[in-house]
Amino acid sequence: MGVTGFEFATATRIVYGAGRLAEAPEAVKALGAHRVLLVTGRDARRAAPLREGLGRLGLETRAFAVAGEPTVALVREGCALARAERCDAVVALGGGSALDAGKAIAALVPHGGEPLDFLEVVGRGQALTHPALPFVAIPTTAGTGSEVTRNAVLGVPESQVKASLRGPQLLPRLAIVDPALLEGAPPAVLASSGLDALSQLIEPWLSARANPLTDALAREGIRRSVRSLRRAVLETPDAAAREDLALASLLGGLCLANAGLGAVHGFAAPLGGMFDAPHGAVCAALLPACLEVNLRALRSRAPDHPSLARFEELAGLLTGRAGASAEDGITWVRELCAALRVPGLKHYGLTETDVPRLVLKARAASSMKANPLPLTDEELTEIVRRSC
Known part of the structure; x- marks a missing residue:
């Protein structure tokens, strides 16, 4: 099959490896920084060695903690602090919330504008x-x-x-992925984040915008997730497992940024806005039903669609068995979610009366555009009910 045109964009520089965090202060200084806004998670103490390293090089830092998932109001506050302190660079050390807040602040400060001016969907x-x-x-x-x-x-x-701020300006100048930073992470965090990473490898693999580069990255990421995620959560994770999880996450980010996602993340965005629900756990709850409904829709409405063959190859990657069927792959995902004790959506407060509003919001989500094919409201409703 021929390859249609595609684009691949990512951070200017990616540094990966255990212990590579130590290189951050020199790298930040090399960017021309003098006053750094240091964005952290709830516990700013984890960033203390980085802050000390920046200080030894003569860089001033101003800390900004992100206690939960970032909101428009929090980013507005971070922008005000960065401007008041005349920060000329932003460094974020933490989970996805800290990183997203840091990206948003770095992009918005030069505009001097309101976050809602640039936000999708509701902005x-x-x-x-x-x-x-x-x-x-x-x-x-x-x-x-x-x-x-x-x-x-x-x-x-x-x-x-x-909703998302989106644009090439949000790509980091430098990404430092140090698997040693996963040491001591609670099993629940490893499970939620690891299943998020797996969904961000599977959805781009099946995406309507998949391309040869993202395919290669997704294959590698899925293999690493398969061999290490269950072990890392249910046993004590060793250095090799941490390396696999860190690489699977990195590869998933590269895939989603360049091939899009699908129905899992189409639902996850509005669910996260409607309920106090952790993103990764929500994605995990949705993944089996999304795969099942997409497979059935492809077989009934688009039997020649290239994603059908991708379902078969995905099953082989997940199960490790040549000749595994698409259903075998979906069963593997469902059993993994059960082993990692992924709760259904009703655990977060979703009720039957919320379903129509959730379906309406999911249909408008940007992630839904890359689903292998458009799903009907009946199919979307079925996904939600089967994920409860």
Whole structure:
């Protein structure tokens, strides 16, 4: 089959390896920084060695903690602090929330504008036109791949939705992926983030916008996730497992940024806005039903669709068995979610009366555009009910 045109964009520089965090201070200084906004997760103490290293090189830092998933109001606050302190670079060390907040702040400060001016779906969706402040992303979890994506997801509580700032300006100048930072992560965090990473490998693999580069990365990421995720969560993760999870997350970020996602993330964005639900766990709850409904829809409405063959290859990657059927692959995913004790959507407060509104919001989500084929409202409703 011929290859249609595609684009591949990512962070200017990616540094991977255990212990590579030590290189961050020199790398930040090399970007021309003098005053750094240091964005962290809830516990800013994890960033203390980095802050000390920046200080030894003469760089001033101003800390900004992100206690939960970032909102428009929080990013507005971070932009105000960065401007008041005359910060000329942003470094984020933390999970996906800290990284998304840092990306958004770095992109918005030069515009001097309101986040809603540039936000998709519920904002005005204006294009970001000015270069961002130099931004360095250092993930401490292995799930979102935010260190290599060109969007930042922000919550808009008044609209009960999450939406993205999007544009090439959000790509970090440097991503440092150090698997040693996963040491000591609680099993629940490894499970939620690891299943998010797996879904961000599977959805681009099946995406309507898949391309040869993302295919190669997805294959490698899926193999690593398969061999290490269950072991890392249910046993004590060793260095090899941490390396696999960190690489699977990085590869998933590269895939989603360049091939798109699908129905799993189409639902996850509005669910995260409607309920206090962790993103990775929501993706895991949705993944089996999304795969089942997509497979059936392809077979009934698009029997010649290339994604059908991809379902078969995916099954082989997941199960490790040549000749595994698409159903075998979906069963493997469902059994993994059960082993890792993934709760259904009703655990987060979803009721039957919420379903029509959720389906309406999911249909408008940007991630839904890359689903292998458009799903009907009846099919979307079935996914939600089967994921409860």
